[in-house]
Amino acid sequence: MYKILKREDLTPEIHLFEIDAPDVAKKAQAGQFVVIRVDEKGERIPLTIADWNREKGTVTVVFMEVGKTTRKLATVQADESIATFAGPLGLPTHIEKFGTVVCVAGGFAIATIVPIAREMRKAGNKVISIMGFRTKDLVFWEDRLRSVSDELIVTTDDGSYGRKGVVTVPLKELLEGAEKVDLVVAIGPTVMMKFSSLTTQPFGVKTIVSLNPIMVDGTGMCGVCRVSVGDITRFTCVDGPDFDGHKVNWDELMARQRIYLDEEKKSLELWQHSCGRR
């Protein structure tokens, strides 16, 4: 069992858990993920690592309530425990001095991009970050991302905070600007990563995305997370989660993310009904 040492509700539906997991904390690197299971009857789902503290032996994850598992996870309070916390899985994000790196994040993936931006900057890069949300109430970690970036642009879809619009608009402006962009890292909902990749492609700027397909074991055993990158089938859990966004078959990925839509809906409804939740 893995104890939640600290819980923070970043928005009503986005939560942060700091978890006691010394083995994972010892080796965690930016871009890696863990596989968790809430309880004995729970499914295994991947969550990206948002932070770690090797001395304290803790790992921080940030997740958004979407289906039954994330909603059930959101009912776990500080000092309570979850059944499984395995990692760090996947390959770390490749960090080196590229020059100018634009880090683009959408929604709760802000938590994933913060350690990447931090490491990129430590490696000597100039880091320009773009963070996008649906609306002002959902904005979190602006200070954290600002503290590891040379510049920060905030957008909201409805214009209630920062610039109005989606992240690809300022991304395109940066690419068209005078300053040469050497690398783009885009992390967020699949559709946001797809359009970020489509935005950068005409400029020929290498774009790294962090994919989030369905997973079970997270160690290369089952192959449910397979994704076409170029002409090759790769397993996101062991070959990724980072891939070249210009080569990912986005439509296939989005179809595969919907495999269990019907079952997930049924599962969520039953659960909400049985415990009288929203």
Next chain:
Amino acid sequence: MAKLDLNRVPMPKQTAKARVKNFNEVALGYTDEDALAEASRCIQCKKRGCTEGCPVEVDIPEFIAAIRDGDMPEAVRILKSKNALPGICGRVCPQETQCEEVCSLGKKGAPIAIGRLERYVADWELKNQPGSKPEIAPATGKKVAVVGSGPAGLTVAADLAKLGHSVTIFEALHIAGGVLMYGIPEFRMPKDIVQVEVDYVKSLGVELKLDAVIGKISTVDEILEQGFDAVFLGTGAGLPMFLNIPGENYNGIYSANEFLTRTNLMKAYLFPEYDTPIKIGKRVAVIGGGNVAMDAARCSLRLGFEEVYIVYRRSREEMPARLEEVENAEEEGVIFKLLTNPVRFIGDENGWVTAMECIEMELGEPDESGRRRPVPKEGSEFTMDVDVVVVALGTTPNPLVPTTTKGLDTTKKGTVIAEEETGKTTKPGVWAGGDVVTGAATVISAMGAGKRAVASIDAYLRGK
């Protein structure tokens, strides 16, 4: 002396009609009377071919004599002195090609049902003296890390612990047992029985660390630096092979590993009580002819598929699955499409598989495996409608440990190179055994490899 009885006592089974509706164990096990009658057929010959035929050299005539004499505690002692996992082996060993194949009675009639008797002894122990323990040698102060808690790892851990060594098992998943938990279905290998045998191994003083992915939380070198004197790799063959034909990433196409892991380890057959779902459609095609293919097909029936096909490119004779499993599958209503090979998958606009284009095959000259090579019949293409496909072509070792371990040599196929007699790898202090060395094989051969490694590791530790 009584007349030679050439017929074995049949094993009570759930009927095919009843069992396809549930995941309960198919074979129900011998009653006391059954076991006594079967044990009494053994002529206690001096040849002991059975013991030689057993990869872990169980003293078979002796434990059968103990059953016959009604001394069950003695039968347990004899069996467990060589085999820490009798409840597992009694169920999933291919006895017909090992101990039973060389039974003296086999020349004239049916060999003794050694596997069934082994299971009977294990089940008796569980019911009548649960938690009994053998003697453990005085502590040696030596520490061994075992990577993987499948059949090889559990055997190595149990035997080294009995010899007085301090053993820690590192398991990547959230429960111990490896393929016994994620692969082999409940109706062939009840998960409670696996956990009883895991608990037995723990009762010998073995420490079990779950969710511990070696290659990620520590490398093998780091384990050695952390004060372990030796490492045994029993990481299995966990990487699924695909067909590499067009359309293989359509929704509804599973690797057998995924299909079985969802069903067995994650208990998708109990969805939505358990959270992990599995797609249940009308027509499923399982590609392959091995035991894993039979397991996937038989799971499909129980999950509620209406038509279940095994699609295999060679003929029945070349099928690698155990005859018993093929017969069970057939009895339950699995339809065999032999000499048939998929060419491509066809999907709908939402990315779901709807059909599979196949080609008929015929058998040509024998290939390197000694089996006749299947050759496509030109112009014989046809399509079959399917909504789920399970690819059961086999597995290769997971590269996570080999690629993070300096000095550990592997073959082109990705298997770890180890001496057959000792399990010694090319890296000092590191042994390996089971599927990670041989590629996908049987539970008992992994246990046999574990036994041989134990002797070598023990000698190494005592000389250190």
